[in-house]
Amino acid sequence: MIEVEVITGRTIDQGKTVEEKFSEEYFNAVNYCEINEQDFKKLGLRDGDRVRVKTDFGEVVVYAKIGDVPEGVIFIPMGPYANRITSDDTDGTGMPRFKGIIGEIEKTDEPVKSVKQLLGVE
Amino acid sequence: MLWIKNGIVVDPKNGIDAERMDIFVKNGKIVNEEDVRKEDCRVIDANNKLVVAGGVDMHAHIAGSKINVGRTMRPEEMRVVRQTAGKLRASMGRVLLTSPAIGYEYARMGYTTAVEAATPPIGAPHTHEELDSIPVVDKASLTVFGNWHPVFKYAADRDREKMKAFIAWALERTKGFGVKVVNPGGVEAWMYGGNVRNLDDEVPKWSVTPREIITELVNANEELNLPHSVHLHCNNLGVPGNYQTTIETIKLVSGIRNDSRQVLHVTHVQFNAYAGSSWRDVASGAAEIAKVVNSMDNVTIDMGQAIFGHATAMTSDAPFQFTLHKLTGSRWVNKDTEIEGGAGIVPITYMPKNPVHALQWAIGLELGLLVESDRVVLSTDYPNGGPYTEYPYVMAMLMSRRMREKELDRVSPYVQKATSLPAIEVEKTLYEVIEMTRSLPARVMGLESKGHLGTGADADIAIYNLNPNDLDPASQYDVVNREFRVPAYTIKDGEIIVKDGNLLKETWGRTYWVDARKKASVDSIDSDLNEFFTEYYTVRRENYGVAEYWMRKPERLEVN
């Protein structure tokens, strides 16, 4: 388990599939997190492994990937997986905090839920 | 059909001064008595009431990106509730108003036509959508030309034919009514952080000067014989000493003639009528300007009266707005626009005890009083000088020296030495004030069916609880100031919209635009346009502009 700062954002694949929420492509575009190579190793991860990301606001299981992010930072594409753990507090601005949420990640054997499972309708 | 009975009519265009007469309305037009069946008419008892044409506001910022970002920037302006939602829309705003409120408030004052004074060409689709959301009044918008690169090019080349073609093309694309020019050359200089300071300053990277831009545009405008003349916001706006630039600019058109109207309209002259060399010794240059305007018969102006209280400065004069931002430290919006020019917005409050603000207030009135009534239009350059809803105040001030003296007591004594206002004895007559708010602005704009009550005019009529034969505006200024705010009736296209100051219904007016393509060879600039768009624009030529079918009620005026 390591402490991380979570940021979320757009990716080209998320954008390409955003009007096809129930497609395999969308699922693959939003269900992972990018982790710094050092952190990836620290967590003993290998390609295709899954991690549980936990913040004050919730937790979610996603696939782990090495990405070009600083140590201690993970990136999750915007979408339903990211929003399980983003801050719902708008601090009075109306805008929830989608970037810079403190949390922790650890390796897990649990499966990644489908978007419908995530919503609790399946 | 309407029969407006026994009203006291003031109709300067037709030389009618407080005559008791009946007015007949059919199919939205004013008609002769024999054209209606009286028994089918709805009778409006106008006995001892003043009957005039609906007011025409020929210069106000009522639609488009400027006022809208003004609203966005100033929620404190938008919190004033004028009317809650019901059969009609909620109507909001202190000085900046929502679109429904703009239409409602004009109608509530007896005004029936309003012209948006500055549309950035590429912003025309926005302006027209917003105009389409303003109820009741008829509308038009003036397209801004003075810092547009093709205009620089054709002015520099002295290519009159191409300039005419460009104007015709641009008016059609923007569904514009006329040629607006704002600080010609100065806004382009602002793209490099500068401005132009006199008529012969060269525009950066273009071998052309403000003098040439204005002259070429006026000549092109006259050769096209557009309904409206060039509508000019002079260089050096808001700068002490600028009255000389204004005078020099006005004189540029001596010798150019048009039989039916002026060849140059200089707008919100108050902001361009400062003598002195700094804000410390600033004084009024209004008297000198008035002398020049009165000596010419081909130039008209509007006042740009400042009203004490809240206002929002918004113009296409982007460098001036930055100066204002530095001066006041207030919020500042700037918008540089493609290769067309720019704009800026800064909140402002005119305070009676502030010497400069009091001076601005006084200069507006000096202009209104000293310039002949057939060449000065009443305006506040809404919302730059303040709300148009204060026009009745300005009307009353023009008609009453006593009221002015009372007002002078509460403003900064600076105006006593820096202006001639305290000494001005002129008291405009009711007839003259009606001219300045009705027939003159309609004539200046070239809107023949507006601003009068002759046969064939649009049935846009205001009826006020004032009997001209019984009224001494010089002493009864409070009555004037009160009653012009609350018409007994506002009639638009023959429909009663307002009764006793209450809005009865929401209707939708026309948007006039001018089609001058028959007067020019638009084909001659085809390859130039293709080049402009390919090289410098971020939209395709095919997607630029407004199609008539997007508009709610377009009215094309073709120039033949």
Next chain:
Amino acid sequence: MLILKPKFSFDVSIEAEITPELAAKSPDEIRNFRVWYGKFEKRLEELFEITNQGDEKKLVLDGDFSKVKWVGMGMDDGEIVVKGNIGANCGAFMRGGRIIIEGNADDWVGAEMKGGEIVVRGNARNLIGCAYYGNATGMKDGKIVVEGDAGNYIGEKMAGGVIEIKGSAGDFIGTEMKGGEIVIHGDCGFAGGDMKAGIIRIGGKFDLLPTFKKTEDGWIGDVMVNGEGKIIKI
């Protein structure tokens, strides 16, 4: 004194600009006092059980008022005691008197307050004593005490008075402050951005902006506005 209890749990928020003045009104006026339940205008008695105990200028709000907004707005004197939580804009534009909130307070407590006192025994959220959007000045006078923690944007554009947070506070404390004093006993984030004057006292950790200069007892700034505001460690 007037005691109000919600008659049922509210689906959506209520807007009730009630002040201690209400207690001095006739029973009829009190029952018929207009409040808003969503878009429906209601009489006070339709939503609340009303108990009248004499005409002392005091309101006791007994129960969950977390969805009731604008309580104590613009009040001049008297007292309001909220037994539980209170909704947004409580004590906004207040000029005098006292509000005691025994539970938590929502956003905009004491916004643009000009006098009086507000005590929050629990936590308060964001925008305490701030200026509403577009307005130039926040709290001008009076005192707000939060015994628990508080959120972001405290005392923005404040010109006078005191805000005291006994716990920790969030980010952006005293931004564009022009006067008055903010005391944070615990931690907070950025403090004093573009402050011109006033004092921010901080007991715990905070994020110092690079536009402040070190002085003997703290920092002075914000240099961007030639400010003479002080951040002092307590």
Next chain:
Amino acid sequence: MADAVCTFCGNVCDDVEFDVNTQKGKRLCALGLAKFREKERIKSPMINGKEVSYEEAVEETAEILVNAKKPLLYGWSSTVNEAIRYGIILTEKVGGVYDQCSSVCHAPGTLAIIEEGIPGGSLGTAKNRADVIVFWGCNPLEAHPRHPARYSAMAKGFLIKSRKDRKIVVVDVRKTKSAAMADKFIQIKPGYDYAIISALRALVKGEDIEAREVGGVPKEVLAELADMMKSANYGVIFYGLGITQSRGRDRNVENAVKLIQLLNRHTRWVIWPMRGHYNVVGAGEIPAWEVGFQYAIDFSRGYPRFSPAEFSAVEMLLRKDCDAMLVMSSDPAAHFPWKAVEHMKNIPVIQIDPFPNMTTLLSNVVIPSAVAGIEAEGNVYRMDGIVLRVKKLVDSEYWSDEKIVHEILKAVERRL
């Protein structure tokens, strides 16, 4: 190949072509191509999962909105101006709350405009004049792929004749794809945009700063950036969600605006947000002229009021402060924080959208619509406020958003 105007992102590229038959396009980026491609549609209007006629769905919607105490009408950024205008009037009539996608996107920029204004320019000014462009907290290559080529980094124009005439700076917390096109990439610590901008302001003003580094950036690097900004002829900051969705939000933008105000005392600079959806600007402009505010607008008392802390969609849902919700062309169930989504399960939800998405799964009434820019036309606002007309390329059985909302408005008026 039909001339088209792309309705994906805020670029609103108006030079694209698409062949509906072969599903091939020209000059479309990956996002644009995906936008135009045929995909799964909502087949029919539905009430509680049962297929109904448009008319029935419209009546049911009107019934829900009229009876609700505080309906929330949210979305609006992916439809045309004509539909938005009806949407505003509809919200006013039903005494509801209007909010749009900005409130989870660029609305902090609107709050910054309220505080300080915005010294800005159209995309054409960047193309024609900008010799320095800073992308701050945005990633155009993934979010607005053609932006660099059409409008900014690589665009040529009046004063800029090649990429060499211009310097590109990328400021971000991670090395995004866009960082690769920069002459200078500055990596900052998440959450420190505000402090870094304050430091830049001080350096531009000529004030020394005591800190040796700010937000993970050494003072020398900041000084170099400040110099570069001051010596530009015409600079542009394009900012993105990296600023608006992270710590500081509106304060970050406000501080950046103050930096630009200051820079204009030395040379010319403008700042502009990289707006996301193709008409998210319109979703704010139209309410601004109709009712005075851009988003988070409550009409429950018969007139509009603006308060993001109270009336933004996320706050309304978190506080369980709405008892019905209409979603126009948006997917809050996928894009809102989870706790906000949960309240959507408790209240009647009406969805208007061409495509099934996660919100469909929570909706009681589903009204499929024609795709604007392909099956329906109308005006939209590009990210810089310039209006373009999106086109209808093919006929469709689906009602347009404009028609749907207009019919709902009429059905509501019949009930009032």
